[in-house]
Amino acid sequence: MVLLPKHSKILMLSSLVLSLLYSPLVAGSYVSAAAGIAQPEISHHVKNILTIDGLNFKDLNGNGILDPYEDWRLPVDSRVNDLVSKMTLPEKTGLMLSMSHYMGNSKSCPAPAAGGTPNGILCENDQWQTINNFAVPGSEMYNLDPPVLSASAATKGITERNLRYFIIRDNPSAKDLTIWTNKIQEVAEGTRLGIPATMISNPRNHAGNLAFGFSEASGKFSLWPGELGMAATNDADLMKQFGQIAAKEWEATGIRKGYQYMADVATDPLWMRYNGTFGESPDLSSKMIYAVIKGFQGEQLGPHSVALTTKHFPGGGTRLNGHDPHYSWGKPNPYPTEGSLMKYHVPSFQAAIAAGTSAIMPYYAKFDNSLNAPQLPNGQSFEEVGFAYNKYLITDILRNQLGFKGYVNSDTGIITAMPWGVENLTRVQRYAKAVNAGVDIIAGDHNPADLYQAVADGLITEERINQSVKRLLTETFTLGLFENPYRDPDAAQRIATDPVSQQIADEAHRKSVVLLRNDNNMLPLTDIKLANQKLYVEVVTKSGAATQTDNLKAAIKKYDPAIVLTDNLDEATKALVYAIPSGVGDTPDKPLKIALDADTGIDVARIQAIEDKVPTILTINMTNPWLIGDIAEKAAAVVSVFGIKAEPLLDVLRGRFNPSGKLPFTIPANQAAVDNNKSDVPGYDEDASYVYRDKNNNAYGFGFGLTYNVANATLTGNNSVSGGKPFNLNYGLNKISESVSQGVYAQDLTLNYDPTQVEFVNAQSLKTGLSVISQNVTAPGKVRLLLASLGASNAVKTDGDLLSLQFKAKSNVQSDFAVVSLTNIILSDGTGVETRLANVSQSIKMNYIIGDLNGDGKVTxxxxxxxxxxxxxxxxxxxxxxxxxxxxxxxxxxxxxxxxxxxxxxx
Incomplete structure (x- = not known):
């Protein structure tokens, strides 16, 4: 019996079936009984199919015979060696570049500004885009290679310059994206050797600030909290599940590689790329980076993986006054604390290597020994060049000491835009120094002529070029791109908008919320607390505040109409203020800041006026550890989020989910603490005066987070099940004695599940004296359960499991995951007083036995x-x-x- 994921490729039995399936696009898969080898799916638009001994192969070089590199039965290294032996030097050097890729129409490029430096983007007229302007910090800042690559330029890059790596910079629908990646692959397939393209992206699944409803992500991919929010969940299993879901979405569109995630440990609170990290802790960062790599790549890299490039080695989180090395004034990575490099910054990269990350990206930064305390044995100093040019860092430490076996991918623009420490070298010499240092692919350049020239001039041996090309092709072969680079646009769209994926993502949103303060139990906003109340809502941010306020109010009205809103602060009885600070521009003549004021988009006086008027729930979007004292002290409750949808936030504020998030960083006490901090040391290892303490003397340090002192439900049990098999989940209660003093005598709850995935069988009591009074199916996938504790001696007064909920997984599952939840949970004590609990859910990985349609556990x-x-x-x-x-x-x-x-x- 074979246990496989739902989306495993179809395997055929005979050449008769194969002939029925064959089309010019896809030759289906089958098993050769004689050889015992699974035929992979072969997709083709240009080249022909060779059929040998009943097996199909793609004739990639069009010579009519089966070459070793075309033979999927051979080991990957054999295929790689054969292909490299057939490649010309221009084909090899072209493979060693990646360039930005834009789906839209051709755009012209301005001529370089005076003093501007070209950054490697090819436009229709073959001009260069300058880098003298950058994106506003906070989103995907430092977009060094704007999306200006047109369709014809992409074709030129593939056919004339042998390029195969394309970084997708725009954000179309999944269907349109798939159509475009298929076009790119068609051009690549038509070349001499048929080497496929590898489509690359930066993260695509994270909310930047506040997403008002799922429609904001509709047509793209499932929407999750920002990376800091994922860290705040402190849930590695959930992080891995995110990776699995996102990888399925990406792979379906043809994106097979991610420039992600940042293993950088963020030790400088001023750094404007802080929000792309997992916070300040090496341990937490290591845990999350390991989990997300396993999620995207799987236990082993293979045909359904998305290969990840972990960045930015050896860690970009230590900065000089917060400045980023995308700019000349931010070149150095300072290490003023002895041993900090290996103690704080390298461990998360060790975790990435242990997880099997396919590639690692060095940062732009360089060492400046005048800023460093000793970091190496025997008082060694570093060569003061950009990390991608530093042979000791890449070859001696990364490869030899840490044991990294994958390939090294430079950051975008190291040759022309940020050649720190090698500014005096020519472009040809820069290529030579980077490659000889250990870099295998250069990002952000489109013309391999200089790399080719470096070989021709004897600065790089062809043997060294072959080493890089073999590393790159090993990934491409392992991903299955030589056999099956094309994807189904309609299937991609279905996968991208799978509601089950968003349900799981919404759970991550809820788990990411950190409750910092809750004076007089202001939260949760239960129905009782909201009776005869009016809520004033305002978003405070640098631009578009009025529109965002209107959108947030609209989301509240739609999602939670029980809340009565008012636009008149004078008649409000409570307020919800959502503060969205943003970073200031990184310039050489103005300090970076995390203070909240006009520069960071926060009207402090306005927020304080609202807090003076009515009890206020202050929600702060944390892309950095902002100095929050001026706006937090007068609030009645303070909540931290890290990019969140409105609906899950409301679930937490309303008590439908008890807050469980923990701060992934330390919030500094004041500006003096920021000025005096050690840029290479996490906040938790700073002096005790560094951390902010609120008026209740709670220290907002790493790992801090409150929850509601109320009863909550639990749902535990199986998190993975095979199709056709039974499984159980247990429903229980926590903190009963603290919240329901008389004991619980009656319970009302609604069980929710997807009936196409799961069949509900029965609910059975696990506690003596607790009876299931009724199990009423109110709609498909909804069962209302009424429970009663019969007699005073049977009242529920202590924590524990109460019910066994019994299910059976459907055989023909419709998704890789199912979600079971309990909602509308109401408890009642012996006096009839009702208490409503937060919703609770459990996501379950769905596997099934291929071909078992009647659910008997075997195929007959x-x-x-x-x-x-x-x-x-x-x-x-x-x-x-x-x-x-x-x-x-x-x-x-x-x-x-x-x-x-x-x-x-x-x-």
Whole structure:
């Protein structure tokens, strides 16, 4: 019996079935019984298919014979060696560059400004884009290579310059993105050797500030908290699950590589890339970076992986006055504390290596020995060049000492825009120094002529070039791109907008919220607390505040109409202020700051006026550890978020979810603390005076976070199940004695599940004297449960599990994950006083046994009969619901593919 994920490729039984499936686009997969080797799916637009011994291969070089690199049966290293032996030097050097890629129409580029430096972006007229302006810090700042690559330029890059790595910079729908990546692959397939392209992206799944409703992410991908928010959950399993979901979305569109995530430990609170990290702790960063790599890549890199490039070695979180090395005034990575490099900054990269990260990216920065305390044995000093040029750092430390086996990917623009420490070298010499230092691919350049010239001049040996090319091709072969680079645009769109994925993402949003202060139990805003109340809502930020305020109010009205809103502060009884600070521009003549004022977009006087008027819930979006004292002290409750949707935030504020997030960094006490901090040391290891303390003397240090002192529900049990198999979840209660003093005598709760994924079987009491009075199905996937504790001796007064909820996973699951939740949970004590609890949910990884349609745990002719009985039915058939189970490949019809799919696994 074979246990595989739902989206495993179809395997065919015979050449007869194969001939029925064959098309100019895709030759389906099957198993060669003689060889015992699985035929991978072969997709092609240009080159022909070779059929040898009943197996299919792509004739990538069009010579009509099967070359070793075209033979998927061979080990990857054999295929790589054969292909490299066939490549010309221009093909090799072209492979060693990556360039930005834009889906839109051709755009012209301005001529370089006076003193401007070209950054490697090819426009239609082959001019260079200058880098004298940068994006506003806070989003994807420092966008050094704006999206100006047109379709014809992409074709030119592939066919004339042998480029194969493209960084996607814009954000189209999943369907449009897939159509475009398919076009790129078609051009690549048509070249001499048919080497496929690798499409790359920076993170695409994270909320920047506040997302008002799921529609904000509709048509793109599932929307999750920012990286700091994921760190605030302190949940590595959830982080891995995020990676699995996001990888499925990316892979479906043809994006197979991510320039992510930042393993940088953020020790300088002024750094405007702080929000792309997992905070200040090496331990937490290591845990999260390990989990996300395993999520995106899987346990082993393979055809369904998205390969990750972990950045920015050896860590960009230590800065000189916060300034970033994208700018000349921010070049150095200072290490003023002895041993800080290895103690704080390198461990998260060790975790990335242990997780199997496919590549590592050095930062732009360089060492400045005048700013460093001893970091190396025997008082050694560093060569003062950019990290991508530093052979000791890359070869001696990263490869030899840490054992990294993947490839080294430079950051964008090291040759022309940020050649720190090697400004006196020519472009040709810079290429030579970077490659000889250990870099395998240069990001942000489009013309391999200088790299080629470095080899021609004898500055780089072709043997060294071959080493890099082999590392790169090993990834490409392992990802399965040589066999199957094309993706289905409609399937990509379905996967990108899968509501189950967003349900799990919403759970991450809730878990990311950090409750910092809650005077007089201001929160949660229960129905009782909101009776006869009016809530004033205002967003305070640098630009667009009025529009964002209107959007937030609209989201509240739609999602939670029980809340009565008012636009008149004079008649309000409570207020919700959402503060969204933003960083200041990184310039050489103005200090960076994390103080909240006009420069960072916060009207402190306005917030204080609201807090003076009515009890105020202050929510602060934390992209940095802002100095929050001026706006926080007068608030009745303070909440920290890190990029969040409005609806999950409301769930926490309303008590439908108890806050569980913890600060992933230390909030500084004041400006003096910032001025005196050690830029290479986490806040938790600073002097005790560094941390901010509120009026209740709570220290807002790393790991701080409150919760509500109220009863809460728990839902625990299986987090992975095979299709057709039974499983249980346990419902329980916590903090009962603190919240329901008389004991619980009656309970009302609604069980929610996806009936296409899960079948509810029964609810059974786990406690003597607790009875399930009714199990009423109110709608598909909704069961209302009424419980009663019979007699005073049976009242629920202590914590523990109360019910066993019994389910069976459906055989023909529709998603890789299912979510089971309990909502509308109401407890009542012996006097009839009701207490409403927060919702609770559990996400479950769904596996299934291929071909087991009747759910008996094995594949027999009974399963084949199910398909045979439904043969010829399509999604337009009036009785489709009855036969849909037989559509095992989910293409909307029951045909020979489905028969073969089941038949191959019959014992």
């Amino acid at each position: 002719i009974g399963d084949l009969a199910i398909v045979a009985a439904a043969y010829g039915k399509t999604s337009s058939s009036p009785d489709w619901a009855q036969f849909k189970l037989a559509d095992v490949n989910n293409d909307g019809e029951v045909d020979i593919v489905d028969l073969a799919y089941v038949a191959q696994f019959i014992n």
